[in-house]
Amino acid sequence: MSISIGCAPQDEGSDPRQAYYDEPHVIPMGVPYKGPAIAEDSPEAVVSADECGRGRGIDPEGACVRLATREHEFGGMVQIPAGAFMRGDIPSRYDAGHTRERAYVQHAGQPLFQDHLPSYWIDGYEISRLAYAKCVDDGTCTLPVCLDGTDGRPTEAQIGTADLGAFPQTCVTHEQAQTYCEWRGARLPTEAEWEYAARGPEGWIYPWGHDFRDELGLALGPVGYDPLDISYFGLKGFGGNAIEWVADAYIDDANLSHYLGGKFRSETGPLARSWAAWKQGLCGGEDCELGQRYVVKGGRTGARAGAWQLAPGQSIVTLPTSNFEGDRAVAQHARLGFRCAADLEPEQPILTVPVPAVPLPLYRQEGKYDMFLAVAEVVNREEAVRYCSVLRAPGDPEELPEGGNGWRLPTLEEIREVALWFGGPGPFWAVEGAVEQTYVDTQTAEWGPVEANDDEPLMARCIRSH
Template identity: 30%
Template sequence: MTNLNQDPLIGQQLDEYELVSLLGYGGMARVYRGRDIRLKREVAIKVIDAVYRADEAYRARFEREAQAIAQLEHPHIVRLYRYGEVSGLFYMAMQYIPGRDLFSYLAELKAQEEWMPALEAARFVRELCGALDYAHSKGIIHRDVKPSNILLGEDGRSYLTDFGLALLADSETKGDIFGSPHYVAPEQAISSANVVPQSDLYAVGVVLYEMFTGQRPFEGAAPLEIAMKQMGELPPSPQEIRPDLSPALTAVILKALAKEPGDRYGNGNLLATAVEQAIEQPEEVAIAELDTVNDDLDSVAVPLVKPPPPPAAAGPPLSTAPRDLPPPPAAVAMGQAQHVVVPTPKQEKVKTNNGRSCLYFLLFLLVIGGVAGAAGWFFVWEGHSPNDLIYLAQNGSLPPTATATATLAPTETPTIEPTLTATAVPTEVIVATATATAVPNTPLPSPTPSPTNTPTPLPTATATSTPSPTPTIVLTREQDAMPQVVIPATTFMMGARDEDELAEADERSRHEVTVDAFAIDLFEVSVAQYAAFLNTLGDYVSVCNGFTCLSTNFETRLSYLTDNTVEYVAVEGRGDYPINNVSWHGANAYCQWVGGRLPTEAEWELAATGGNGRFYPWGDELVIDNDGTIPAVFAGTFDNLQPVDSLPEGASPFGLHHMAGNVWEWVADGYDPIYYDRSPDENPTGPEVGVTDDYVMRGGGYDSPAEALRTTNRASERAPEFREIPSTGFRCVTIP
């Protein structure tokens, strides 16, 4: 065991403070017992840990903590004596509290199978709530209330400490997720920017729960799993753990743990008073309050049932008079033969000419004709790019001047009445250990409509037990009735794992990324939903931010979107299948129409992996049936395309369907094969690219080999392309 007192700072002096011994250390600092050589008193000295001393962000956070404590003079808050700097070493000298913390006390009681005396718990809660009310009155929210930050002095009093995550009224927050997952409030789990004073009181509710039951309301294998439970799962009733607790005290604890801040106690004094009354005079606490609390919780954490698939949403009222079918896009070659090109996830992928042969021919004529001046006029005087020349060669005209983020302005934007209700979806995370094994890239046979699967794991795959389902919060988007899963702000490792032998160079290097909270579609956008969108535009040629949206059944057999001379509709029985043949601009325009956008690569990968780097959305295991099909994706040909709500066995940890297979999914980012080596670590959005450049696709399609189904695989295609990517669709995100 390491001797904590073997520290180079012990015996050193920082201004008038001598460091005597190491008391402990946390996320970014060490705390020493020190002595004020002038005033002859013991002090606690907090020093930024050596590895963080050069980090400006940590230094700013350390200084913010000092500023917060300096504003507070309260008998139950640790006092600050001095904030200083010596030779680049920043420190805080604070009040020394001999004793222990509440965490140690609760652990001791649990080991002895004892409960904290009720009156003692009520006294601690009164002191803690008084300290928080005082801090809140000064515009300071603690954001990290937990037993280890509550010191119990030898004098019997409690003291609130560690304001390292405190939010000052005049400061800003990036919206990161801060706090300890076991004690974080639901709104704080989504974003620290959402915190209010009642967020601290939620943490007090968790401490209350732990005092009287010896347990915390939510546990999990990973912080993200716990945070998701805080957001969407009902806490077990304390009486289920400890039947002798009164209904009155149970009601108080559950009200403190209400999901909505407005349903909790308005301030700490009200909470402390309710606890005291429930203990000393339980008959005077209205038991009806318990029913109110349960009703409030039920309205947030709804029954764990799977929502129905997106409805075949109707568009706006249209004229019943027949209208002419839209002309085929200029770049669509009419004919029976369909040339299918699958996006390749390699950097050196072989792409179709996309007009490049015409480009070379034009350049050859320029050279032969000696008209180099024309090239100078085109590129220099007119300011066009080579991609503009490619577009000119392909389409016979220059690309529109709209940018990739142009706002869609349809003539009419109806509201599709949703038929779904917000539900929490149980998702079972299939965790397996496997060595990535290449699967032969051979055509997969067409499965029968109702296949009987006999899974045969790859030789290196060893499945482990499946954890309990983890609920997720599902919202319903008003515009198209799409269920969306809320994913809280998260920091995770993005990119291929070192042991992934199938990973390409553009999937590396693996790097840490933080993304803010977002809501992502539970399903891929369906044919019926996209038809409703087109019916607001009246066409699909050159109307998606100036580009053609997609190919329909009028141009290709590989589409379930058609036209009945009155409106755009889905082929009968295929309304809940994913839209395909969509250009990046067609996907982007739809997401703008519903009030959102395409997901970034980072958001998409987090949603697919749960942040744990799994090879496939369902885990590390790839199971192939005896007939060569992959049950989790049911891949093969276009005829094997599946409804958007099918195959739950292939869902991601957040319950998202078809994050692998079915259709490739466009994301917002432009493609850069070395972007990961220079990506920002917060909310990366990809390189800056033009409206005709390559954009990233993720997840693989119905005709993809197994290696393309991996969660870190990246493919790309030109943003205007829609003719030769029949296995490409999308889903959207919005900001909750």
């Protein structure tokens, strides 16, 4: 039985997979989607990538085929083709102004790095309340409760004429999400699997492309309800609706670690002190072990946040208005849901993506300098120097040479030479001390010194001479 949650009723004989999968099309902003029927014919063999578009894959015989689907009672899963893609998220500007007061990593999604995944299954949209309730009725799952004691249900105005059971199941802990997926014979997706399914091989910033949609609201709707929130592979709900748990533990510098030959943060540095103070506040001024933070995904495909799976018997004494990094997903939140993934069965034909990953530069040659595009956030002066010394860019030796790979903090004069690409306003650490843009305009901005003590949490970007 296939249930179309939150979608228009289907005609008898229509494609049941439309409940959780749409053939991706370029859709004008604000125009209701009335998608054409999916063509049954496709090229027998692929001659060029243009012949095998979005929502399709290459089978072992080289034919271009629609992505395989696997139904379950409350929707279905889509087979994501094996392929390479660029992970991560690059901000448009680096502003450390407000993190000087309370140190935290704003841009945990940077820098970019290439990853490769085998083919796998993933749900076409988030787990609905109705689907989760079936697991509760079975005695396997437990009732979800938000940190404020509510069940996170939308308001009557938000529900409107829709069925409450069609909305995403939120307020779940990471453990509850994992239990549900296991009950269904699946698992939570890894961060890489979630991101690849959301953005595809072309490095899209959002599931539907590179442009932000300002009509995308923050209120929850039925799963799969937004006709424009369709990813490269035709899946729904990655950009809007619920944000989602994934399997990975949250680490601030997880993406940055791909380019490091050693540690650069001090156990007594600005970030460590800030984190300890914030956590102590959650524990009512006492030291406590709250549990484990896991990655939360949603919106920008490469962005990363973290939320708590609280330890057994542990609670947050004082509910904060926001998370450590400024978002609201502290733990089981009224917008925090999930979807499931699964490994491919041995007998399932492996599909591959029809287009290669879009290559993106990771460091820039500008004049007589190489400039690495990743930035270390909330570092004191000593940590900034250490960061450059352990940096390992693409093409650098796998083993870090004694003395590093030549990366170093720039001088103020060198920053002025590459100002158009350096990315401000900062402040950043330079050889002379702290520097920042005095006027935030990429064409006319001037860089100059700014007063800061050596232990302040600023940013660091590294260069090296040719």
